Amino acid sequence: MRLCIVDDSESFRIYLESLLRQAGHDDVVSHASAEEFLAACGRRDARLPDLVLMDCIMPGLGGLGGTRRMKADPALADIPVIMITISDDDENLAAAFAAGAMDYLRKPPRRPELLSRVDSALRLKQAIDGRKARERELKAEKDCIAAILEYSHDGIAVLGHDGRFTFVSPGMERIFGLPADTYTTADRWIDTVFPDPAARTDLSDIVASRPAPGHVWRRLYPFADKNGQRRTCQIHFSTMPGGDLILNIEDVTLFTKQKEDLEKKHSRHQKDLEAAAEIQQSLLPRRFSMTDSLKFAWEFWPCESIGGDIFNVFPLGPRHVGLYMLDVSGHGVASSLVALSVYNFMHYQRSTLIDRSEGRIDVVPPETVLERLDEEFPFQKFSKFFTMFYMALDLATGQGRYCNAGHPPPWRVTPAGDILALPVRGTIVGLGGFQPYRAGEVTLAPGDKLILVSDGLADTLGPDGLFYGEERTLAVLRDKAGSPVGEVLAAMRTEAAAFCGHTPPRDDVSLLGVEFVRQKA
Missing domain, CATH: 3.60.40.10 (PPM-type phosphatase domain)
Known part of the structure; x- marks a missing residue:
């Protein structure tokens, strides 16, 4: 991991860098001021450090001002800062922590203390990086799921134990052509969408009984869209471990019609084959x-x-x-x-x-x-x-x-x-x-x-x-x-x-x- 020393004293930078390298930290860089450090971090090809050892009292921004700038920059905010200074009064200590430093060392630091604090800070940085990476993964997964739900032609809905919808995807509106407020309760949705009494009864029974977790029930139902046109949907019912009912709904009107047409063609073809067989035997x-x-x-x-x-x-x-x-x-x-x-x-x-x-x-x-x-x-x-x-x-x-x-x-x-x-x-x-x-x-x-x-x-x-x-x-x-x-x-x-x-x-x-x-x- 990369360590960065920011101190206006060249001799101290050399001394501190030697201690760190002797402890096995080979990737160490240094800067003479907070401004120089921030400028280096702002370059497009910059490789950011994993830990900054910052002198508290320096010309210009100084260590406190440089730390405040870091914590205000989203790209630098997660980098731990250990403040190093010759002063150990309470006022400077409070100011350092208020600026965003995670730790404080007196100058010159003792070698065991320095290395212990550095190791602790690096472990913190690794934990922060791991958490941020997982957050990015979760966000990417969430965005992907949201995009799938947004653009999928299938509808997905979740019914709670009380028969109320807890989630309705945009695909539901695309299938049934009804606004989101239609999907408040299962009873209202069933009565509004499904004109066939047998379909309403079957749906109500499934909502009440629900398949056991791990099992999937599948049904075909005729329904009426917003224009009153008769269509057909296929619904997969499954139950979450907590008992909520998941409905995965697909409009299969075209598929059903194609299947009916295919069966008619197959019937005609079969009759042609039977006629050909009769001719052959004749x-x-x-x-x-x-x-x-x-x-x-x-x-x-x-x-x-x-x-x-x-x-x-x-x-x-x-x-x-x-x-x-x-x-x-x-x-x-x-x-x-x-x-x-x-x-x-x-x-x-x-x-x-x-x-x-x-x-x-x-x-x-x-x-x-x-x-x-x-x-x-x-x-x-x-x-x-x-x-x-x-x-x-x-x-x-x-x-x-x-x-x-x-x-x-x-x-x-x-x-x-x-x-x-x-x-x-x-x-x-x-x-x-x-x-x-x-x-x-x-x-x-x-x-x-x-x-x-x-x-x-x-x-x-x-x-x-x-x-x-x-x-x-x-x-x-x-x-x-x-x-x-x-x-x-x-x-x-x-x-x-x-x-x-x-x-x-x-x-x-x-x-x-x-x-x-x-x-x-």
């Missing part, structure tokens, strides 16, 4: 009576959000049947619309699947069909890709030609229980010819079945967090190999539903099965 295969050589069945287990699964079985001319299953990436309306577009593209009357250029009905090879789909549905255009299995089956021979674009391989199931996954598989649709599509062939004997499954089944999670996987599906297929195709798929769905319990599937689960009964004559 596109699922229907029975056709073109042949008794083939039976087919399907199961569709949609997830909670609309997805991009779709499949179909349809005639391709007089002796062929086409069948496919596809799964568009993602969920929602966009995936569903892409699936619908592919469905329309795959309509059997289009030249996509049937070639009539030679005057006869020729089935377009499946690999060619997928190449055309890859060109028609690029990822860059739709931001979607899809997997797909497509087969053209000759009912006269049981020979099927197929192409698989990244879809889970179908299983061929014989009546004896032999299960074979169709091996040929290529890249997904939408990558713009990344790899050529290769065709595979399989010949179905009477009684053979072909089972197509979307990846939603294997990826289904049970309540224990485990995946359904393929083994459970294969177990059902072995067990039901000799059963009609409809019973096989029903058993697959029953097993999957038992595995999931009450947990809905994360993705659409699509099952499609065809059973080759006999060769078409």
